Amino acid sequence: MKTTIRIVFSFLFLLLGQNLSASSLQIAEGKVEFIALASPGALKISGRQNESQALKGNISVDKDQITGVVFLKLDSLTTGISLRDRHMKENYLEVPKFPECQFTYTKLSLPSDFKGEQIPFEGKLKLHGIERPVSGLVSVEKKESRLSLVHEFKIKTGDFGISTPKYMSVTMGEEVVVKVSLEGNML
Amino acid sequence: MIRHGYANCITCHVSPNGGGLVTSYGRALSQEVLSTWQRENESNFVYGLVKTPDWLNAGGDFRFVQTHLDTPALKSGRFIYMQADVEAAATFGKVTVLTTFGKSNEIEAPRFIDNFMSRRHFVIYQATNEVYFRAGRFQRAFGINLPDHIVGTKRGLGWDFGTETYNLEAAWIGESLDVFVTGIFGRPDNLDLNREKGLALRVGHNLGNTYKAGLSYSYGSNNTARRHLVGPYALLGFRPDLFLLAEIDFQNRQPTAGDKLWGWANYGRLDFEPIQGLHLFLTHDLIRADFKNETTLKRSYGGGIQFFPRAHFEFLGSYQKQGNRLISAEDNDFFWLMMHYYL
DSSP states (O other): OHHHHHHHHHHHHHHHHHHHHOEEEEEEEEEEEEEEEEETTTEEEEEEESOGGGEEEEEEEETTEEEEEEEEEGGGEEOSOHHHHHHIIIIISOTTTOOEEEEEEEEOBOOSSOSSOEEEEEEEEEETTEEEEEEEEEEEEEETTEEEEEEEEEEEGGGGTOOOOEETTEEEEEEEEEEEEEEEEEO | OGGGTOOSGGGTBSSTTOOSSBOHHHHHHIIIIIOSSOOTTTTSGGGGTSOOOTTEEEEEEEEEEEEEEEOSSOEEEEEEEEEEEEEEEEEETTEEEEEEEEEOOOSSOSSGGGGEEOSOEEEEEEOSSSEEEEEEEEOOOOSOOOSOTTSTTTGGGTOOTTOOEEEEEEEEEOSSEEEEEEEEEOOTTOGGGOOOEEEEEEEEEEETTTEEEEEEEEEEEOSSEEEEEEEEEEEEEEETTEEEEEEEEEEEEEESSSOOEEEEEEEEEEEEEEETTEEEEEEEEEEESOTTOGGGEEEEEEEEEEEOOSTTEEEEEEEEEEEETTTOSSOEEEEEEEEEEEO
16 A cells, blocks of 8 residues: 555656656747858858847757747848848748748757757758758757757758859858857746 | 958959959949948949940949148149059850050150050969969969058058069968969069069968958069068958958068168058948058168058948048158158049
């Protein structure tokens, strides 16, 4: 009898513990940056989102697993040159037609301790109306209830049905390095 | 352009080392990020009135300057026509041929034909996205390729406007590193000019998106001397509206008759752009051919305003304290206004 009670209590405790450990990340700061190479002259075209509210998400941390979705309003992207921004949004990303991109975690297992090391992650990125699997590395840091995730991954514009960006005599390479930083409190 | 993330000249210029004719992309960018006011397609060749085929790139530069010099012994003003050149480049696949043609700076040309000249003409072969070969008449790659050719690191070292030589150049222009190797063959078409023959090497390294630093070396000899030059340079784009250009070159010159001389040249420009197209700048430049001889010192320091109101136009006004120790122990006042119009 005592053993049965102990097992039931242990089971309840585990369930309760599991519920307590599941929490959501309230994104306080989100930042997206990207960089691509163009030729001639190995021109680095770098960009970022210029509105802090353009990146939103719904992320859950359950034990060591991170799940959830992050959205970015593509109209917020800027490369520092307005004509280039206009071409990027109108001719290539087609922002009026596809105003947002969406990232969904499919696999991210957090380490037992958070020391800022880079760990692999997998997800799905929906961009320009096309969803493709992506993978990369994420740096994770946790200080008390504050969690910081810095993801870096590469995409190819062609995989998302985006034609090779070209303007006058300059042609951009197909590969784009994307860096997504998320920071917030665990609730 | 380093402040906007453009670390390599060839993105906007036909020449791998920059200067002169701009590409169609360079024209668009000059309108978009360099000019105060702009209208769509305004920067096109002659405002788009003349359509050129895709393989042909055309342009032209007209520069005039008014100077005013004020010394205790002399007050003088001069209007100088500096440049009136047209320039064209034809690209066929991986090969580009470029030439300039314009009025020479000869004041009393002995023959009619001597009133005209081609300052630069060369052939470029682009082997890969990163590798370029160039042969023809152009200025060697050394330090910062400044349009301001009167400073110590240009005129002071003998690389003024019009001193281009026949060269063979190989360049590797990569994501973070660029290397230029130039074989210099002087002016075999005009030996009286006694231009140097030798070689030059320049290596630049991009530090982040808006900073670049590098090192240049040049060896040259002519009938009167041989010399080695070496020095670092940096282009630092702190912000899109604030940048610094700096170059220091040390020279070891061995005249055919006489002792070896050690000297140096340096240049610095701190530039702030409060409104797009309007630049406020401070400059310093110096050349001292012999550290042991004070009279070899020439220097200037001052400031000015540079204004790019619309595509095709550039105005520059500068006030400098200028000293030439061979002439005077005092610094003079020197003021100049420059107008540049490009087709």
